[in-house]
């Protein structure tokens with residue numbers, strides 16, 4: 405039986421399923437409406453998880469917005485490389501198994517974790533069946549190439565919870581993972 409920690413994967417993607425555009429890192433393609441919604445949504449979680457590449461892309465902004473009630477965990481095989489940024493209970497670096505991480509977060513009293521990508525983190529969380537909900541922003545764009553939400557073979561089913569227009573052509577789709 406998995407923990408009671410609620411886990412929500414949050415992502416913005418193009419209509420053709422890319423979370424980055426062409427060869428560029430980052431999410432500058434996301435609309436200002438999505439960025440606003442994302443910042444507000446994050447405040448409703450008491451912890452979040454991202455991969456070290458995503459951390460590096462947004463490092464300056466993340467370091468400016470650390471909050472004592474919202475732990476950010478960065479997944480890396482080399483936590484020691486990031487020790488200069490480590491701040492207990494605010495920003496921590498973790499190199500172990502993600503299922504064990506979520507159990508530890510719950511043991512520390514956390515109730516909700518936003519899974520913030522990128523592809524490696526989304527993929528591992530979905531493959532290990534660690535995600536309760538997916539909150540997906542669909543931007544009215546197509547890139548042809550770029551990183552995908554998930555890399556490799558996966559079989560997952562979802563139930564639609566809600567549809568919201570963040571802007572005229574930008575949709576926020578919330579799904580529950582069907583187990």
Ligand SMILES: NC(=O)c1ccc[n+]([C@@H]2O[C@H](COP(=O)([O-])OP(=O)(O)OC[C@H]3O[C@@H](n4cnc5c(N)ncnc54)[C@H](OP(=O)(O)O)[C@@H]3O)[C@@H](O)[C@H]2O)c1
Nearest residue numbers: 415416423429430455456457458480481521522523524525
């Ligand atoms: N559109 C969106 O909503 C969205 C959301 C998030 C991110 N992104 C974008 O996605 C891109 C990054 O995605 P990504 O898949 O390349 O990278 P990522 O998931 O952000 O981070 C990958 C890193 O995770 C760590 N990792 C992977 N497997 C591990 C394991 N078994 N144990 C411990 N650590 C492990 C490694 O860190 P080390 O190399 O340090 O060992 C690896 O380099 C960025 O461009 C970012 O801006 C887009």
